[in-house]
Amino acid sequence: MGSSNRIDGWKAIGGHFGRDRTTVMRWAQQRGLPVRRLPGGKTGTVYALRDELDRWAANQTNLNEEVPDGLTETQALPVATPERSFWARNWRRLAVVGLMGLAIAFAAGTILMSRVASPAQTPALPSDPAVSALYLEARDAWAQRTPASLTRAISLLTTITRKDPGFAPAWAGLADAYLLSREFGITPDAEAFPKAKAAAETALQRNPELGAAHRALGFIAYWWQDDPQTAGRFFRKALTLSPRDAQTHFWYGNILSDNGQHVAGLRELNTARLIEPGSVAIQTDLAWAQWSAGEDAEARQALSQLMQVRADFPVVHDCTSLIKLADGDYVGYVQDLGEFARLRGDPELIRHATALRDDLKTGADAVQRRLMQYALAEIAAKTRRTHVWPVFLASVAQNRQQVVNLLKAAETRGEKWGEAGLTARIARLWMDDGEIAASLRRLKAAPVE
Known part of the structure; x- marks a missing residue:
């Protein structure tokens, strides 16, 4: 982004x-x-x-x-x-x-x-002009953030790493492209994360002082390896090496916000926005971070403005769908989820959204049942890593017993949660329930910084 x-x-x-x-x-x-x-x-x-x-x-x-x-x-x-x-x-x-x-x-x-000219110093572009042109094209494709452009970026960067295997930025760029590809439904997590990790580690072998490679490993440590403290160290190293890198401030702000460290998260996201004020991706995630921090009015206004100017950006619809579901608006959730699925071009998600739209004809209870069944099936298949989402669903439906049972299952599995936006809503819905509050505290992940 x-x-x-x-x-x-x-x-x-x-x-x-x-x-x-x-x-x-x-x-x-x-x-x-x-x-x-x-x-x-x-x-x-x-x-x-x-x-x-x-x-x-x-x-x-x-x-x-x-x-x-x-x-x-x-x-x-x-x-x-x-x-x-x-x-x-x-x-x-x-x-x-x-x-x-x-x-x-x-x-x-x-x-x-x-x-x-030591080995730690990598030139900004490959020495071969033709390969340089490919690299610039790949970076532009990555920045467009569409399924087609990310697929193109991965193809180009893979070609560059073969033609010039010593050029570290191409390996770091390949790691970035794989990490984004999973967000757009192109590559499943089980494939994208290992490939991204291998590419980032190769980049560091070529140049240990390449900030982008440290950033990628920080992203992987947080979102795949469930290790927020290691993630924080990677990101801080990346910022030491490249203090004005907008993407690093952006992704660091994301993990801080997800971890519930809202002041630090907003600090990093606002820094990223100052460096790249036109980035829709940064503005969208900043709005989500505001909602996660409880700044509801500011978040809703920002997302509404983004919807007016960039309704074609999938993540905006992802954010608005979740906010509507937190409000108990199942109809709005299904509508926005369907648009997110369409723009993302994910066939499985499109089928899921279509089924939910059919369920609306029966009522919100039918939508809730399908959402819960789908979430638990993902956990069983290990494509969903924690119980945050089903606990959130049960909380929106005000099903206390189901919430308690799911929290116990999460603790038994030794889960540690980020997802601060959703967990804050869970806590708010059960603010007077000491048992649920205690369980949420035990599930809280270690701080990033």
Whole structure:
């Protein structure tokens, strides 16, 4: 869930920093701003990667200093290598030193470059222009977040890892693509998580300092391995390495919110939104986090606005369906679930939603029975990992005995729950019931941070 990492053209690159095109052209020539040509593009066709620009900016000082005017786009385009960055930063000093000083400076530069070119440093793009073009296409496909685009991203990234197996970002991107593919019904969890884990671990073998790979392993630790504390460590490492990576703030905010650490979760999600204010995915999950935190009015308003501008985004309907069910609105739930299933393109979910729509002709009790049967069947098949959902269903139906029985089954299995949005509603519905409240406390997962 996020937008493209690529920025095209001098004007857009300037906009990333809140500056004009001339300023970033100056930075490219004199400060080594990592700007590149599109493979096969014309002279003035350039692009940059957001995370690379942010890493560069974090190491700069006094970006407001004045430099001479008169640069052209061709002159401004650097060769984005350690050598280019070194000479661009030190040209004034080198111009006034004598031959001995130049020799010393050159030696220092050689030492510096040998450190920068260590195995932990991965280039932003593959060295082969054709493979670079495939990688950029793959990242754009991943950012579109549709079943078709994610399938395309996985195919492209798999090809890139074969053509350039040493390029760590392609392996991290493949992990990301597999993780999103499960959310869109393309790949089942049992297949997606192991493949994503293998890809992320391969990325770290190629570059142990690649933040995106740590992020993917944090996501896996939380959502697959039920280990929130390990997940937190991975995410914090990722943010140390890439402090302005919107996707990392986004996914970290998700797990914090799911874990019930609402202040921290909203902090991270709002940070992600500041970095990528146009991301519908971030805005949607921020609204869900608000609902989970009890900020009902704000969440409903945000989702309503998103529905008006991006009714084609599946996750919006997923969120609204659950909120309606929490209100006891079975009709609204079935309608929104059906739209979510259609947009997601998941045949099994479409069949389930269709059956629920037929049940509405009989009444809400028939819908409730089917939902419970389906949820328990998923637990038996191990495609649903905890009893949170059936306990939520039983709570909405006000079936206390069923709630108690399901909670006991969850404790017997040693489950530890996140799902803070649903568990908060369960707790609210049984706020005066000491037995249920105690069970919910015992099932609470360890904190992420």
